[in-house]
Amino acid sequence: MNRSVRWVLSALGVAFTAYLATGGMFWTRPVDAPIVLVLSLVTYLTVTGLCIFWPTRPMTGADPRGAARPAVDGSAVTAVTAEMSRPAALPLWIALLAFAVAVVVPTATWWAAGDEGRLQPFATWSLGGLGALMAVLVVRRRSIVAWSGIAVMFLQSVMWIGIGPTLSLGAVGSAIWVGGAQIIVLLIDRAAVETAELTRLQREASEWLATQEGRRRERRVRVQRALAVAGPVLSRTIAADGDLDDDERLQARLAEGRLRDELRGPRLLDDAVRRVLEDVRRSGSHVTFLDEGGLDGLDERELAAIRAELADVLDGARSERLYIRTSTHPDTAVTVVGRSRREDGVDEDVDLWREIPRPKK
Known part of the structure; x- marks a missing residue:
């Protein structure tokens, strides 16, 4: 009182x-x-x-x-x-x-x-x-x-x-x-x-509104980044009426991959990871890149350590298909799996398996 x-x-x-x-x-x-x-x-x-x-x-x-x-x-x-x-x-x-x-x-x-x-x-x-x-x-x-x-x-x-x-x-x-x-x-x-x-x-209402505002800002940033990545390729495709040469098709495929990466797993990306992902795609690999929320609660220093190790794992990888997913396991932050066809061209084998550990507090 x-x-x-x-x-x-x-x-x-x-x-x-x-x-x-x-x-x-x-x-x-x-x-x-x-x-x-x-x-x-x-x-x-x-x-x-x-x-x-x-x-x-x-x-x-x-x-x-x-x-x-x-x-x-x-x-x-x-x-x-x-x-x-x-x-x-x-x-x-x-x-x-x-x-x-x-x-x-x-x-x-x-x-x-x-x-x-x-x-x-x-x-x-x-x-x-x-x-x-x-x-x-x-x-x-x-x-x-x-x-x-x-x-x-x-x-x-x-x-x-x-x-x-x-x-x-x-x-x-x-x-x-x-x-x-x-x-x-x-x-x-x-x-x-x-x-x-x-x-x-x-x-609670104020916190919800703040969260929504943060998500709107994040979406705006992602849209701007997507336009920066895909804008030139889309402009060229429209100007050429879809008639692209081999190099332009490669650039379109790389732009699509970069766009998917920015939308699906922005917290795993930095300049080094983006560079090795582009190198992997240029070599012909198909990359599935997905952040499913396993990195919640990690600070920027811990994320930087995970990105650095991810870049090391991907550097030189030549699997036909690469699957990069965050993990909700308490000891694992990111799982990287690579699969390639056997010599018979029918079945696939796992030729890359790497689990990036979650940083210890």
């Missing part, structure tokens, strides 16, 4: 409880034990002050409804959710001290006021005052103790002044205050849960 809001609420709580306790300071008739009345007021005000001002920290990592919540990155916590996080409950010993006040103060007040003064405002102030104290306990997350205090106060009041005066002089209002405080706390907790959920959804 925001500190300024908390101090305002604390000031209102002090003013309200002090107003209710003021009724016990003005005696309209002689009392049997004035010192007991004074001590009851002082005890009440002291314990109420403890309940209002005792500092507690927000319960990080806890759902406002009391359930465990998964830990989240600190950067994801906004100012709104931080201010609405659930505060820790009041220490139990202070709550039990307030419950003891609910047990002792009404009895002491009515005993000290005497038989003739028990229905006077200076003797019945505790009905409203203790209701306010129990409402404070509800706000400080000690609802069970608060409702127990209301029940004890009600029973004592019936014993000392009877059921009629109990209902008409403030006990019902005290129960309503505690019930209202309980409802407000539940609504605030629900608002905190929904605010945190909305914040999470907004963060």
Whole structure:
């Protein structure tokens, strides 16, 4: 909860409880034990002050409804959710001290006021005052103790002044205050849960939009690279109406291969890999080049090491068909397989097999 809001609420709580306790300071008739009345007021005000001002920290990592919540990155916590996080409950010993006040103060007040003064405002102030104290306990997350205090106060009041005066002089209002405080706390907790959920959804939406924007940029870069690679060949093909000589057909085939490489496996490409791939294709090999996501999580230094080893593997390879694929195996980054026809020209043999290991962390 925001500190300024908390101090305002604390000031209102002090003013309200002090107003209710003021009724016990003005005696309209002689009392049997004035010192007991004074001590009851002082005890009440002291314990109420403890309940209002005792500092507690927000319960990080806890759902406002009391359930465990998964830990989240600190950067994801906004100012709104931080201010609405659930505060820790009041220490139990202070709550039990307030419950003891609910047990002792009404009895002491009515005993000290005497038989003739028990229905006077200076003797019945505790009905409203203790209701306010129990409402404070509800706000400080000690609802069970608060409702127990209301029940004890009600029973004592019936014993000392009877059921009629109990209902008409403030006990019902005290129960309503505690019930209202309980409802407000539940609504605030629900608002905190929904605010945190909305914040999470907004963060996920922002991350999704950022991802899509990154993919759009990547697609634009790939399209520009594709136009740079295939544009001249396409222009020449259109100008010649498809009538290309052998060298132009070779250039078209190489351009198609480069274009496929840029679209299917850009993370495996650098200048050295592009050079050896073109040399392999010029020698007549058919190359299938595919990145299927096995390189996710590798940084640029690790990718550079994989590219360098891939260039070494492909340098001088003369297989008729080369298959280059990334691997999802935890120990293998890239698999290179070469196949060539046997001398009988029917079946194929594997004449190249190389697994490039995944760099160790």
